Amino acid sequence: MKKTLVAMAIFSLLFQSPLVAQARDQKAEKGVFTGSMIGVVVGTLLGGAPGVVLGLTGGAMAGELAVRKDQVDAMDSALSAVRVMQQREQLAAAEHQALYQRQRALQSARVEALQQGYTFCLGFRSDSAEIEAGIGNQLKALVVMLQAFPELKLQIRAGTDARGSDDYNKTLSKRRADAVANLLMDSGLSEDRMEVHYVGKAEARYPIQDLEGLAYDRMVQLTLVNGEES
Structure with a gap:
């Protein structure tokens, strides 16, 4: 005690x-x-x-x-806080990736729709490779549109009517294709975004007696193509 x-x-x-x-x-x-x-x-x-x-x-x-x-x-407590931060970062990254995928899908859909709905033809006078007045402004507008869609390329396909020799028409179609390509490059479109083809009279559809029809063969056709697939 x-x-x-x-x-x-x-x-x-x-x-x-x-x-x-x-x-x-x-x-x-x-x-x-x-x-x-x-x-x-x-x-x-x-x-x-x-x-x-x-x-x-x-x-x-x-x-x-x-x-x-x-x-x-x-x-x-500190470790728990770190885990919470990591989970939030992972969630934010997943949401960002999902948004990116949605944007890519939307862009692809726009490009595909644009491809399917665009073909532009330039007519030429007989035995000429000179671009008609007023066409230059349309080509410049086309370049501006292409700059907004870097996935796209432009296919240039030039031909002639059925009159004349094969060699002459092959040279003439090349002159027409080059005239269009040069104007596009002068307007700001890079050469690597163009596919140039000149076929002479190989694809002419109208007989030489059809004077009006021959005008449709003297064309340079411009078509949008997917640059990733070409």
Whole structure:
């Protein structure tokens, strides 16, 4: 009974000390100190001076374990926050990828629709490779449109009517194709976006007696093609 009273008195005095009050302001020191004091009391109750030593040791360990538990809890909280951030970043990346795929699909659909609906023919006078007045502005507008669709290329196919020799008409169709290609390049279209073909009179459809029909053979046909497939 006497040992119990002595231990309680020591415990009470220590907790009333200004040093103890100052130590309580620091979390880590508080845990170790409190554990030590509890150990003193328990040790005193158990066996006097030897019990005090054992109690101090055990109590200090208990206090240190409490501090470490707080540190582990803090680390767990930090890791949880990191995981949440990673999940949000992964979700944002997935949404961005889905948006990109939708935009690509829409662009492909627009290009396909444009391809299917565009063919432009330029007529030429007999035995001439000169582009008619007013056609230049239309070709410039075509270049502006092509610059907005880099996936597309322009196929240029030049022919002649059935009159004259094969060699002459082959040369004439080349002159017509080159005239159109040069005007397009002068308007800003790069050469690698054009496919130039000249076929002479090989594709002429009208007999030489059909003077009106011959005009339809003296054409340079412009057709949009998919640059990735050509």
